[in-house]
Amino acid sequence: MRVIAGQYRGRVLKSPPSLQTRPTSDRLRETLFNVLAPRIDGARFLDLCAGTGAIGIEALSRGAAFVTFVDRVHKMCGLVEENLDMLGVPEELTE
DSSP states (O other): OBOOSSTTTTOBOOOOSOTTOOOOOHHHHHHHHHHHHHHHTTOEEEEETOTTSHHHHHHHHTTOSEEEEEOSOHHHHHHHHHHHHHHTOOGGGBO
């Protein structure tokens, strides 16, 4: 799984080895952000059922001002943190 566009474009995200998760495909994320593009810059973004954090990270990469990541599985919250750290995303941009 990779970041499609923006500041972190092309960076590969860590994902869980388990097949129990169903990550959002690159194609679906690209379509979603093509629709949201005019509204992303400077926006506050909520990534529910964050999983790897790919949607929220894509939003940050494309100019969102702040992202809140939420997942009910504690292990996935740790994975989001790992991905944010790997990319060097400043902590003040996320929650």
